[in-house]
Amino acid sequence: xxxxxxxxxxxxxxxxxxxxxxxxxxxxxxxxxxxxxxxxxxxxxxxxxxxxxxxxxxxxxxxxxxxxxxxxxxxxxxxxxxxxxxxxxxxxxxxxxxxxxxxxxxxxxxxxxxxxxxxxxxxxxxxxxxxxxxxxxxxxxxxxxxxxxxxxxxxxxxxxxxxxxxxxxxxxxxxxxxxxxxxxxxxxxxxxxxxxxxxxxxxxxxxxxxxxxxxxxxxxxxxxxxxxxxxxxxxxxxxxxxxxxxxxxxxxxxxxxxxx
Numbered sequence: 001x002x003x004x005x006x007x008x009x010x011x012x013x014x015x016x017x018x019x020x021x022x023x024x025x026x027x028x029x030x031x032x033x034x035x036x037x038x039x040x041x042x043x044x045x046x047x048x049x050x051x052x053x054x055x056x057x058x059x060x061x062x063x064x065x066x067x068x069x070x071x072x073x074x075x076x077x078x079x080x081x082x083x084x085x086x087x088x089x090x091x092x093x094x095x096x097x098x099x100x101x102x103x104x105x106x107x108x109x110x111x112x113x114x115x116x117x118x119x120x121x122x123x124x125x126x127x128x129x130x131x132x133x134x135x136x137x138x139x140x141x142x143x144x145x146x147x148x149x150x151x152x153x154x155x156x157x158x159x160x161x162x163x164x165x166x167x168x169x170x171x172x173x174x175x176x177x178x179x180x181x182x183x184x185x186x187x188x189x190x191x192x193x194x195x196x197x198x199x200x201x202x203x204x205x206x207x208x209x210x211x212x213x214x215x216x217x218x219x220x221x222x223x224x225x226x227x228x229x230x231x232x233x234x235x236x237x238x239x240x241x242x243x244x245x246x247x248x249x250x251x252x253x254x255x256x257x258x259x260x
Contacts, residue, residue, distance in 0.1 A: 042137030165189035178229030
């Protein structure tokens with residue numbers, strides 16, 4: 001799959017939990033192999049039922065992997081609204097497993113509610129596999145023009161060089177805000193992007209400003225101490241702090257794209 005293909009990401013993750021009050025298992029991006037992340041095929045389906053029009057993600061064989069919960073008055077509105085499902089489904093930390101009807105489903109959460117869910121499966125590992133397949137499908141599919149037109153704001157530039165992957169977090173003006181380390185696996189780079197959403201929101205932003213030789217750098221740091229991305233250098237600490245504030249605002253309000 002060419003990395004230049006547009007990949008939507010969500011930047012306003014809601015707090016959510018499984019029945020026990022905590023997320024069930026690791027994010028789907030950590031549960032699939034590189035080959036699965038590169039899987040091609042599948043499509044976005046716009047369907048009609050009595051309550052209105054809905055959207056779903058189908059794999060190359062036609063099986064539904066993820067079904068949106070919202071209903072729209074017409075097909076055009078559903079295609080435009082698909083940006084929400086396509087965007088949120090690209091980020092692993094938006095998914096949480098729940099027991100339901102004697103089985104398990106994985107819900108895609110946003111602002112306190114489910115915007116999509118997998119079919120009910122016998123156990124949560126099968127449902128989470130549906131999520132991984134849906135995310136792989138999204139990375140390989142073209143998006144409806146109505147949905148693509150609503151993307152914008154924060155951007156992640158994802159590039160491959162000599163078998164290594166690195167992402168840059170960019171602002172609305174295209175300026176680089178954070179740059180990641182180099183990863184040997186695409187899955188790891190995508191998990192790093194997941195971590196931006198987890199650690200940069202307003203709830204508990206994990207930014208550190210460090211000074212060396214008179215220059216300041218901005219570090220987004222995970223709870224285990226690993227640096228997720230570095231911004232700068234900046235001439236003053238105030239500039240670094242302002243960049244951190246810009247990132248938290250965009251993480252809460254934006255819907256970016258990931259491009260090569």
